[in-house]
Amino acid sequence: MAEPSGAVTVYRAAWVMPMNGAPIANGAVAVAGDRITFVGSAAGAPPGLVVDLGDAALMPGxxxxxxxxxxxxxxxxxxxxxxxxxxxxxxxxxxxxxxxxxxxxxxxxxxxxxxxxxxxxxxxxxxxxxxxxxxxxxxxxxxxxxxxxxxxxxxLQCDTSLALLREAVRELRHGASDAVxxxxxxxxxxxxxxxxxxxxxxxxxxxxxxxxxxxxxxxxxxxxxxxxxxxxxxxxxxxxxxxxxxxxxxxxxxxxxxxxxxxxxxxxxxxxxxxxxxxxxxxxxxxxxxxxxxxxxxxxxxxxxxxxxxxxxxxxxxxxxxxxxxxxxxxxxxxxxxxxxxxxxxxxxxxxxxxxxxxxxxxxxxxLRLWPKLGTLDVGAPADLCAFPLDGLAALPLADVSDALVHGIAGSAARLTVASGVVKVRDGTLIERTQHTDDRARLRVIGDRLLAARRRLAD
Missing domain, CATH: 3.20.20.140 (Metal-dependent hydrolases)
Structure with a gap:
């Protein structure tokens, strides 16, 4: 769950990339509940629980x-x-x-x-x-x-296909939300x-x-x-x-x-x-x-x-x-x-x-027509964040943060991923491990079945 709406978490990083302005050295992003409440220099961040991401780039999800x-x-x-x-x-x-x-x-x-x-x-x-x-x-x-x-x-299928789509959309709307x-x-x-x-x-x-x-x-x-x-x-x-x-x-x-x-x-x-x-x-x-x-x-x-x-x-x-x-x-x-x-x-x-x-x-x-709600680090925006490490050899020496992210560390796990204020990944590891472990085991069974079916098609 997200922190209570009154609780503030301050994520500090060597670089904050708002994407709507210049990168901020020694920056911070504060989050309360599922919203961003501060973006700027770490020196000016509000009080709260500090999460120091170290030598990392923090940006929108x-x-x-x-x-x-x-x-x-x-x-x-x-x-x-x-x-x-x-x-x-x-x-x-x-x-x-x-x-x-x-x-x-x-x-x-x-x-x-x-x-x-x-x-x-x-x-x-x-x-x-x-x-x-x-x-x-x-x-x-x-x-x-x-x-x-x-x-x-x-x-000749047009009317039937459209009718099926209408029914499917009607059902899907029952499970829809602001996020999905x-x-x-x-x-x-x-x-x-x-x-x-x-x-x-x-x-x-x-x-x-x-x-x-x-x-x-x-x-x-x-x-x-x-x-x-x-x-x-x-x-x-x-x-x-x-x-x-x-x-x-x-x-x-x-x-x-x-x-x-x-x-x-x-x-x-x-x-x-x-x-x-x-x-x-x-x-x-x-x-x-x-x-x-x-x-x-x-x-x-x-x-x-x-x-x-x-x-x-x-x-x-x-x-x-x-x-x-x-x-x-x-x-x-x-x-x-x-x-x-x-x-x-x-x-x-x-x-x-x-x-x-x-x-x-x-x-x-x-x-996706989700901007300006998403896609930048702005006060009041949903707290969707990610951070990537900049201390690996492929990122050094650090001359340009964007170049390091795109050409140096592509393929690396995120140091942090936050969705709607909820931490999903910390230090390259999923927080919700139990479900993921069960899913991995089930995926192996599904994969074996698909591989057997694929081989039959090739025969």
């Missing part, structure tokens, strides 16, 4: 703008597959060996625990089932948006018809729900949309669905034509976009979830992040599922994002470490 927490048990089981094969295999394993609600909750809790250990306090999760993830976020005390996915590539919100996600152009995109957008607007879409991710998707060919088109034809119904100049243009951009969706990936696409997204007020490691792992390419920022788009950084990138580490994503931007633009100035770090906090909160 990290905001992961794209995850699939329920897929955590599939980590390392889908290697060596192209994207279309990966989707098919994942879907089969998910249906045949990972459908139990308890197992999905275990997977989600493990994913959240891994995130908390890496300083992540907010998760934007797209989920087929959604309820197990919602339950896991609530029980772990993390913050997030759970986007309930909807599928239906056949236009409900959203919707028409999955992707290869799994959702143009009619369904438009219908879900209308539903999202009418119900004031945030919306997210996997878009412009792969060459296979682009081939389906622009030419009506490729493995996704072949799959549609095998199900008597005409790929002509998905045709447009681009995936972004498809959503524009369907009227789906009016819901101002979070666009997940946005790798294969051009200047016209970016202009459409910016004009509609969309935001982008940049997932550099997942995109690299599949060979999809590099999202033109700088062009998006130049157009005024809000961009956050996400890990995607650990089934696709194997790690729940946002600082590592920031590192890769910086290196990819330098490679793409052939400029060492592109997307510097300080900027990449900002997109893991403030930028992520803006992309």
């Amino acid at each position: 990290l905001v992961n703008v794209h995850t699939h927490l329920e897929l955590t048990p599939l980590r390392h089981l889908l290697e060596g597959l192209d994207f279309a094969q990966w989707i098919r295999t994942l879907t089969t394993l998910r249906r045949t060996a990972l459908s139990d609600t308890t197992d999905l909750q275990v997977g989600a809790r493990i994913g959240i625990a891994e995130g908390l250990l890496r300083g992540i306090t907010t998760f934007a999760d797209t989920s087929d089932t959604a309820a197990p993830v919602q339950s896991a976020l609530q029980s772990m005390g993390a913050r997030g948006i759970v986007y309930k996915e909807v599928f239906g590539p056949d236009p 919100r409900v959203g919707v996600s028409p999955h992707a152009p290869y799994s959702v018809s143009k009619a369904l995109f438009g219908a879900v957008a209308g539903f999202a607007i009418g119900e004031q729900l945030p919306m997210a879409v996997h878009l412009a991710e792969s060459a296979f998707e682009e081939e389906l949309v622009t030419r009506g060919t490729g493995p996704y088109a072949d799959n549609w034809r095998s199900r008597d669905i005409d790929p002509a119904g998905a045709r447009a100049r681009s995936s972004v243009a498809l959503l524009h034509d369907a009227g789906a951009l009016r819901a101002r969706p979070l666009i997940i990936h946005a790798v294969r976009v051009d200047a016209d696409d970016i202009a459409l997204l910016a004009a509609a007020g969309c935001a982008v979830a940049h997932c550099p490691v997942s995109n690299a792992r599949f060979g999809h390419g590099i999202a033109p992040v700088q062009a998006m920022l130049d157009a005024g788009l809000a961009v956050g950084i996400g890990t995607d599922s650990v089934a696709s990138n194997n790690r729940m580490d946002l600082l590592d994503e920031a590192r890769v994002a910086h290196l990819m931007a330098c490679t793409q633009t052939q400029s060492w100035r592109a997307f510097p470490a300080s900027r990449a770090l900002w997109h893991c906090t403030t930028g992520g909160a803006q992309a």
Whole structure:
């Protein structure tokens, strides 16, 4: 539980990174209950219980703008597959060996625990089932948006798919809170018809729900949309669905034509976009979830992040599922994002470490429309904090704190993670050990079952 509202805890650190101003040397953040009450020099901090983090950087809790927490048990089981094969295999394993609600909750809790250990306090999760993830976020005390996915590539499915989504959202709202919100996600152009995109957008607007879409991710998707060919088109034809119904100049243009951009969706990936696409997204007020490691792992390419920022788009950084990138580490994503931007633009100035770090906090909160409530250290803001050690060899000598965090200590456990005023990680260790130990044991059983199912598919 959080400290009583009158009790004050003062977290001191060698560096405090408010993200809305310059780093503060020998800084402090005071917390009372679930709110920040002071940010500044440690010398000016109010009286209270002092927690000295030592040689560390204290900053807002990290905001992961794209995850699939329920897929955590599939980590390392889908290697060596192209994207279309990966989707098919994942879907089969998910249906045949990972459908139990308890197992999905275990997977989600493990994913959240891994995130908390890496300083992540907010998760934007797209989920087929959604309820197990919602339950896991609530029980772990993390913050997030759970986007309930909807599928239906056949236009004839539109009414049925929308009705099922409405019912699912109605149920999810019973478990929602200020910290864990409900959203919707028409999955992707290869799994959702143009009619369904438009219908879900209308539903999202009418119900004031945030919306997210996997878009412009792969060459296979682009081939389906622009030419009506490729493995996704072949799959549609095998199900008597005409790929002509998905045709447009681009995936972004498809959503524009369907009227789906009016819901101002979070666009997940946005790798294969051009200047016209970016202009459409910016004009509609969309935001982008940049997932550099997942995109690299599949060979999809590099999202033109700088062009998006130049157009005024809000961009956050996400890990995607650990089934696709194997790690729940946002600082590592920031590192890769910086290196990819330098490679793409052939400029060492592109997307510097300080900027990449900002997109893991403030930028992520803006992309999810949770800023200014989240993403910076401000008096009155929710007490979501994380701190990382700066005394390891990879951070020394300490010339630039942002560079040390992004390029020196990515992969390190957080020294401290606080969510809504509650300490979740201290000295690199989860506070709630009993549940985590039980979940790890259950995950081994789930993993053995999935591995056996994966081997049967390979035979």
